Amino acid sequence: QSVLTQPPSVSAAPGQKVTIPCSGSSSNIGNYYVSWYQQFPGTAPKLLIYDNDKRPSGIPDRFSGSKSGTSATLGITGLQTGDEADYYCATWDASLSVGVFGGGTRVTVL
Amino acid sequence: EVQVEESGGDLVQPGGSLRLSCVASGFIFDRYSMIWVRQAPGKGLEWVSYIDNRSRNIYHADSVRGRFTISRDNAKNSLDLQMNSLRAEDTAVYYCARVRNYDSAGYYSLYFDFWGPGTLVTVSS
Numbered sequence: 543q544s545v546l547t548q549p550p551s552v553s554a555a556p557g558q559k560v561t562i563p564c565s566g567s568s569s570n571i572g573n574y575y576v577s578w579y580q581q582f583p584g585t586a587p588k589l590l591i592y593d594n595d596k597r598p599s600g601i602p603d604r605f606s607g608s609k610s611g612t613s614a615t616l617g618i619t620g621l622q623t624g625d626e627a628d629y630y631c632a633t634w635d636a637s638l639s640v641g642v643f644g645g646g647t648r649v650t651v652l
Numbered sequence: 653e654v655q656v657e658e659s660g661g662d663l664v665q666p667g668g669s670l671r672l673s674c675v676a677s678g679f680i681f682d683r684y685s686m687i688w689v690r691q692a693p694g695k696g697l698e699w700v701s702y703i704d705n706r707s708r709n710i711y712h713a714d715s716v717r718g719r720f721t722i723s724r725d726n727a728k729n730s731l732d733l734q735m736n737s738l739r740a741e742d743t744a745v746y747y748c749a750r751v752r753n754y755d756s757a758g759y760y761s762l763y764f765d766f767w768g769p770g771t772l773v774t775v776s777s
Binding site: 544573574575577581585586587588589592593598628630632633634638639640641643644645646 | 699
C-alpha cells in the first residue's frame with residue numbers, strides 16, 4: 543500500500559485531456575514539492591515534472607503539474623498514442639524519513 | 653551528456669549477498685546526492701536507499717534497513733549498493749538515479765533527474 547494514492551488507470555480518446563491525481567498527507571505532499579515520472583514498459587522512468595509544476599527542458603507543455611493542500615495533479619492535454627505509459631508521483635515523507643512514490647497510473651489512449 | 657549506468661545484477665539464492673554498482677559520467681559527481689530505486693516485476697517504483705554527496709546523510713527504506721548498505725566513491729564517480737540477507741521479495745530491477753534536492757521558498761524539493769537503464773536482481777533457489 544503506497545503512502546501516495548493514485549488511481550490504477552485513466553483513459554481518454556486521442557486529443558482529449560486526462561488528469562492523474564496523487565493524494566497524500568501533511569507529512570508528505572502538504573509540506574514538500576512533488577515530482578512526476580513517466581515510464582514506458584521495459585524502460586527507466588523519466589522526469590516529467592518537478593517542484594509541483596516545472597517542466598525539465600525537452601518536456602512538451604502538454605504536460606502540466608499542480609498542487610493544492612495535500613494533493614497533486616498531473617495533466618496531459620492533446621493526448622497522443624505515444625503518451626501511453628505509467629505515471630508516478632513522488633515526494634519526501636517527514637514521518638517516514640524517506641522518499642515515497644505513488645502506486646502509479648497507467649494511461650490508455652482509447 | 654549526463655549518464656548513469658548500473659551493473660552487478662544476477663540470480664542469487666535466498667539469504668545470499670550481491671553488490672550493485674553504478675558509474676556516473678557527464679557531471680561533477682561529488683556535487684550530487686544519489687539514490688537507488690527498485691521495481692519488482694509488474695509493480696510500481698520503490699525508494700530503496702539515498703546518500704548525499706559527502707556520504708554524511710544516508711537513508712534506507714524500512715524494507716531494506718539493516719540488510720542493504722549504500723556507499724559511494726567520489727574519486728571513481730561510483731555508487732554501490734551492498735545487499736545482504738536477500739529475500740525473494742527483493743527481486744526487482746534496480747535503478748540508480750541522480751538526485752536534485754534543495755530548499756526553495758520554504759519547501760523542500762527532492763527529485764531524480766537522470767536514471768540508469770537498470771539492472772535485474774533475481775532472488776530464487
